[in-house]
Amino acid sequence: MxxxxxxxxxxxxxxxxxxxxxxxxxxxxxxxxxxxxxxxxxxxxxxxxxxxxxxxxxxxxxxxxxxxxxxTVTGSWPLIVVAGLLVGFGTRMGSGCTSGHGVLGLARLSRRSFAAVVTFLAAGVLAVALLKCAAP
Structure with missing residues (x-):
């Protein structure tokens, strides 16, 4: 499949x-x-x-x-731990996570969820861009 x-x-x-x-x-x-x-x-x-x-x-x-x-996990354990802590902090600050805001919040046309998902995506794009620049 x-x-x-x-x-x-x-x-x-x-x-x-x-x-x-x-x-x-x-x-x-x-x-x-x-x-x-x-x-x-x-x-x-x-x-x-x-x-x-x-x-x-x-x-x-x-x-x-x-x-x-x-x-396949290519990041180092310290990076994974820091990323996990930042995600946990972000979910508390944003009153929800990608599953709550992205799956149900967007389906319910929630403006707060739309703002949260845009923030999640922008932070992800920024993190990838910064890590790619920092990679040897």
């Missing part, structure tokens, strides 16, 4: 799960919010099921395709 098909099907599953969570539970599928609420012990069954479902994604991929998805 072409990589494009896998990505398309994955995106459709993400969209479907986000819509189902919103329609059935009235919750936005923002991963940072779900993990944050789970860490606080709130709504453990629903939040825990969502996080377990995320973790089982690669296992389902293995069952369907006979191999784990290919993942």
């Amino acid at each position: 072409s990589g494009y098909w896998v990505s398309l099907i994955g995106g459709m599953i993400i969209g479907l799960s986000a819509v189902l969570l919103l329609v059935l539970n009235g919750r936005v599928a923002g991963i940072s919010g779900i993990v944050g609420r789970l860490a606080q012990g709130a709504n453990i069954l629903t939040n825990g099921a969502f996080v377990v479902g995320l973790a089982l994604g690669p296992v389902l991929f293995l069952a369907l395709f006979g191999h784990m998805p290919a993942v």
Whole structure:
């Protein structure tokens, strides 16, 4: 199966799960919010099921395709840790993450989500440009 098909099907599953969570539970599928609420012990069954479902994604991929998805990480561990901390800080500052703002916020035509997604993308482009300039 072409990589494009896998990505398309994955995106459709993400969209479907986000819509189902919103329609059935009235919750936005923002991963940072779900993990944050789970860490606080709130709504453990629903939040825990969502996080377990995320973790089982690669296992389902293995069952369907006979191999784990290919993942290549080229950054150093210190860079990855700093990037993760900055993303965590940004999700708190922006009141949500790419999944909440990008998947559901844009679909609901939220101006705040539009501003957040533009900020995420601009920061990503800037980070890549700066790191490419700094690379030997």
